[in-house]
Amino acid sequence: MTILPNAAILDAAxxxxxxxxxxxxxxxxxxxxxxxAVGIVGPNGAGKTTLLSVLSGAYPPSAxxxxxxxxxxxxxxxxxxxxxxxxxxxxVPKPFGGMTTFENVxxxxxxxxxxxxxxxxxxxxxxLKLCGMxxxxxxxxxxxxxxxxxxxxxxxxxxxxxxxxxxxxxxGGLTDGEAGELVETxxxxxxxxxxxxxxxxxxxxxxxxxxxxxCMDAGKIIADGDPQAVMANPQVISAYLGGxxx
Amino acid sequence: MSAASPVIERGTAASRIAAIAVALxxxxxxxxxxxLSAGAVDRMTALFIYVILAAMWNALAGFGxxxxxxxxxxxxxxxxxxxxxxxxxxxxFVALFVSAIVVGAVSWPISLFMLRLRNGEFAIxxxxxxxxxxxxxxxxxxxxxxxxxxLISLNVYDASTRRVAIYWLALAxxxxxxxxxxxxxxxxxxxxIRAIRDNEDAAASVGVRVTGTKRLLFVLAAFGIGIAGAxxxxxxxxxxxxxxxxVQWTAYMIxxxxxxxxxxFEGAILGxxxxxxxxxxxxxxxxxxxxxxxxxxxxxxxxLPRGLWGTxxxxxxxxxxxxxxxxxxxxxxxxxxxxxxxxAQTTTSREKA
Numbered sequence: 001m002t003i004l005p006n007a008a009i010l011d012a013a014x015x016x017x018x019x020x021x022x023x024x025x026x027x028x029x030x031x032x033x034x035x036x037a038v039g040i041v042g043p044n045g046a047g048k049t050t051l052l053s054v055l056s057g058a059y060p061p062s063a064x065x066x067x068x069x070x071x072x073x074x075x076x077x078x079x080x081x082x083x084x085x086x087x088x089x090x091x092v093p094k095p096f097g098g099m100t101t102f103e104n105v106x107x108x109x110x111x112x113x114x115x116x117x118x119x120x121x122x123x124x125x126x127x128l129k130l131c132g133m134x135x136x137x138x139x140x141x142x143x144x145x146x147x148x149x150x151x152x153x154x155x156x157x158x159x160x161x162x163x164x165x166x167x168x169x170x171x172g173g174l175t176d177g178e179a180g181e182l183v184e185t186x187x188x189x190x191x192x193x194x195x196x197x198x199x200x201x202x203x204x205x206x207x208x209x210x211x212x213x214x215c216m217d218a219g220k221i222i223a224d225g226d227p228q229a230v231m232a233n234p235q236v237i238s239a240y241l242g243g244x245x246x
Numbered sequence: 247m248s249a250a251s252p253v254i255e256r257g258t259a260a261s262r263i264a265a266i267a268v269a270l271x272x273x274x275x276x277x278x279x280x281x282l283s284a285g286a287v288d289r290m291t292a293l294f295i296y297v298i299l300a301a302m303w304n305a306l307a308g309f310g311x312x313x314x315x316x317x318x319x320x321x322x323x324x325x326x327x328x329x330x331x332x333x334x335x336x337x338x339f340v341a342l343f344v345s346a347i348v349v350g351a352v353s354w355p356i357s358l359f360m361l362r363l364r365n366g367e368f369a370i371x372x373x374x375x376x377x378x379x380x381x382x383x384x385x386x387x388x389x390x391x392x393x394x395x396x397l398i399s400l401n402v403y404d405a406s407t408r409r410v411a412i413y414w415l416a417l418a419x420x421x422x423x424x425x426x427x428x429x430x431x432x433x434x435x436x437x438x439i440r441a442i443r444d445n446e447d448a449a450a451s452v453g454v455r456v457t458g459t460k461r462l463l464f465v466l467a468a469f470g471i472g473i474a475g476a477x478x479x480x481x482x483x484x485x486x487x488x489x490x491x492x493v494q495w496t497a498y499m500i501x502x503x504x505x506x507x508x509x510x511f512e513g514a515i516l517g518x519x520x521x522x523x524x525x526x527x528x529x530x531x532x533x534x535x536x537x538x539x540x541x542x543x544x545x546x547x548x549x550l551p552r553g554l555w556g557t558x559x560x561x562x563x564x565x566x567x568x569x570x571x572x573x574x575x576x577x578x579x580x581x582x583x584x585x586x587x588x589x590a591q592t593t594t595s596r597e598k599a
Contacts, residue, residue: 056451082453094448096441098509102254102573107441110434112453120434121254125573134252137573141444160452 008067009034009164009195010055010086015064017050017219024050025061026219032212034163037186037196039210039227041203043239046216048199049091052166055197056088057081068164082112085163089156089170091199093149097142101133104141104152105159112160124159130185131155146173154185164195171205183208203231215239255572256432264566275417279410287413291481293522294416295474296502298423300514300521302470303499305427308509309436310463311443313365315496316372319379320468322491323349324475326383329397329485333388338400339411342476349472350465357464361457364446373493380491394486397479412480419477423470428511430466432569439463501543507553511567516555 008031017025024047032038040048054061057078065074068086076084096104105127109120128134131151136144141152150170157165171182179202186209189196200206206213206227213227217239223230230236257265279287299321307313327345332338356375363371384391400408430436438459441449450456479485498521506517524542528535550557558564 058447058451078447078450079453079455082451087453088451090448090451094445094451096444096448098444099437099440100570100572103437103440103571106434106571107437107449107454108452111438111455114453117434125252125254134573134575137252137575156448156452 007033009069010197011067012051012055013065013067015051015054015066016062017047017054017059018062024219025054028064028219028221030214030221032164032195032197034195035190035193037190037209037211038198039206039213040197040199040216041201041206041213041230041236042216042222045218046239047219048216049168051216052088052168052197052199056086056166058088082160082162083114085161086166087112087157087160087162087164088166089153089168091168091172093146093153095141095144095149095152097140099141100138101141101144101148101152101155102128102137105156108156108159109161115161123161127155127159130158130188132181147178158189162194164197165189167196167198167200169199169201171200171202174202174205179205207231252573252575255574257568258565258572260564261566261568268567272417272421276414279413284406284409287409288481289522289526291409291413291416291477293518294413294420295477295481296498296518296522297420297515298470298474298477299495299499300502300506300518301424301427301511302467302474303496304503304506304508304511304514305431306463306467308503308514309431309443310439310460312361312460312464313369314372315369315493315500316374316376317467317471317499318491318493318495319372319376320349320353320471321475321478321495322376322380322383322487323352324472325479325485325490326386326389326487327472328476328479329388329395330386332397332399338397338480339415342415342480343473345476346469346472349475350469353465353468354461356468357461361460361464373496376491376493376496380487383487383491389485389487392486392488394484394489396484398483400480400483412477415480416477419473423473424515427466427470428567428569431511435459435462436569437571497539501539503553504543505546505553507555507557507559510553510555510559511569512559512565513553513555517553520554 011031013029015025015028016023028051042048053059055066057073057076057080060074065072067073068081068084073081073084096107102124105124106120109115109123113120113123115123125134128137131154133148133151133155136148141149144152154167154170171179174182183205186196190209196209198206198210210227212225213230214221215223215230215233215236222235222239223233278290282290303317324345327348328338328341331341331344336344360368360371360375383389389395403411431439438449438454441454442456442459446456475490502517502521503514504517505520506515507513524539528538546553552560
C-alpha cells in the first residue's frame with residue numbers, strides 16, 4: 001500500500017489506463033487534501049472522465065494505485081469506495097428511471113451513507129432541498145428533463161454523505177442563473193468540509209469554487225496549481241487552442 | 247426542519263382499506279374448503295400456486311430486472327427433491343418444505359456464475375440450466391427417466407384429508423411468501439433492488455451491494471418457486487420430469503406478470519387470477535387455448551406494456567399494496583425548486599413500483 005507523505009485524503013500514483021491499444025491515462029500522479037476543491041479542465045478526450053472512473057472504482061487502472069483516507073482502495077469496487085465516502089456523479093446522468101426522484105436519493109442515503117429509515121428520509125429530503133428538487137420529489141426520474149437529471153446526480157451523490165465528491169460536468173448546459181445556483185450549492189458543500197474534484201468545461205464557473213486547477217491533455221497532467229497561473233500557462237493555452245503540447 | 251417540513255408517506259387511504267380486505271380474503275379462503283366441492287378445492291390450490299409463481303417471477307424480473315426463461319428448473323427441482331426426501335423416509339408433507347429449502351440452497355451456487363451474466367445472456371443461460379438439470383434428474387434411477395415416479399407415501403392419507411391439507415399448505419405458503427416478498431420490496435433492500443434494475447452501475451456508485459442484493463432475490467425466488475413445484479407434486483402425485491421441467495411453466499409466469507402488470511406487486515396477483523380464470527374457462531380447448539394465451543400476451547406487450555394493473559395505477563393513481571415512497575409537502579412550505587410543482591403534481595404522480 002502507498003505510504004502517504006502527508007494528510008492527503010486521496011492519493012493516486014502512477015495511474016495508467018489502456019483500452020486495448022488506446023492509452024487514455026498515461027502515468028497520472030494526483031494527490032489532494034481533505035478539504036481541497038480541485039478543478040480539472042482539458043480538451044475532449046484528455047482522459048478526465050476516465051480518471052474520475054478510476055478514482056471512484058468504476059473500473060480498475062491498468063497500472064498504479066489509488067489510496068483513500070490512508071488505505072489502498074485500488075482493488076475495492078465502487079460500492080465499497082462509496083461507503084468509505086468517495087462518491088461520484090456521472091457526466092451522462094444515470095437516474096433510476098422507474099423510481100421517483102425521492103427514491104433515487106433515498107437509495108443513496110440508506111445504502112451509501114448506511115442510514116436507518118428516519119435518518120435516511122431526513123438525509124434524502126435534505127439533499128433534495130439543497131439541490132432545489134423537492135418540487136419534483138414524486139416524479140418518476142425517467143420523466144425528468146436533462147437539467148433535473150443533472151441535479152439528481154448531485155443530490156443522489158450527496159445523500160451518500162461523501163467526504164470527497166467527484167463531480168463530472170454537472171454544469172454543462174446551464175444558464176447563468178442556474179450556474180449561479182449551482183456554485184452556491186457547491187460552496188455550501190465546501191462549508192460542510194466536503195472535498196471536491198470537479199471536471200468542468202465552463203471554466204468561469206469552476207474558478208468560482210476551485211482553489212487549485214489541473215489541466216489534462218492526452219492522458220497526462222500538463223499543469224497543476226493556482227487556477228490563474230494554470231490558465232495562463234502556455235501549454236494549457238496551446239492544448240485548448242487545439243495545437244496540442246509540442 | 248421546520249413544522250412545514252415534508253412528510254414521507256408509505257400508504258394511501260386505499261391501501262389501508264386493502265390491507266383489511268387482504269386479511270379478510272385470506273380468512274375466508276382458510277375456511278372455504280368447508281363450503282367448496284372437492285374439484286373446487288383442487289382448483290383453488292392451483293390458483294395459490296399460480297400466485298406464488300407469478301409473484302416470484304415478478305419480483306425477479308419486474309423489480310430486480312432479472313428476466314429468466316429458466317425458472318422451471320426450480321419448479322422441477324422442488325418436485326424432484328420432495329420425491330427424493332420422501333423416498334428417504336421423510337414425512338411427505340414435511341418433505342415438500344425441506345425440498346424448497348434444498349432448492350434455495352442449490353440456487354446459491356447457480357447464482358455465483360449466472361449473476362455474472364446480463365440481460366439476454368442471463369435469460370437464455372437460465373433456460374440452459376433448466377434443460378441440463380432436467381437431463382440430470384432423468385439419470386436418477388428412482389425417477390426412471392421420463393417414465394417418472396409418484397409421491398406414493400402421500401397415499402397413506404385419505405383423499406379428502408389430503409386435498410384439504412394441501413389446500414391449506416398452499417394457502418399458507420402463498421400468504422407467507424407474499425408477506426416476505428412485500429416486506430422485502432417495501433424495505434430499503436427493495437429500493438436497492440429497483441435501483442439495480444434501473445441502472446446497475448449507478449446503483450453501485452451510490453453504495454448498493456449489487457451482486458449480494460441480486461443473489462438474495464434470486465435465492466428467494468428459487469425457494470418460492472421450489473415450494474410451488476413441491477405443492478404441484480402434492481396435488482398431482484405423479485412426477486414426470488418433462489412435465490415439471492417444461493418451459494411452459496416460465497411461459498405461464500411471464501404471461502401472468504405481463505398481463506397483470508410487471509413491476510407492480512398487485513399486478514402479479516391480478517395476472518395469476520386472470521390466468522386461472524382463462525384456464526378454467528378455455529383450458530379444454532387444447533392447442534387453441536395455448537394460441538389464445540400467446541396472442542393475449544403479445545397484445546398486452548404491444549398495447550398495454552405496463553399490464554392491467556400498471557395502467558390502472560398510472561391512470562387513477564390507485565395503489566393497494568404500495569412498496570414505494572411518496573413525499574407530501576405541506577401547502578405552506580416554501581419550495582426552493584427549479585421546476586415549480588403544483589400540489590396536484592405532488593399528490594398524483596406515482597412511481598412505477
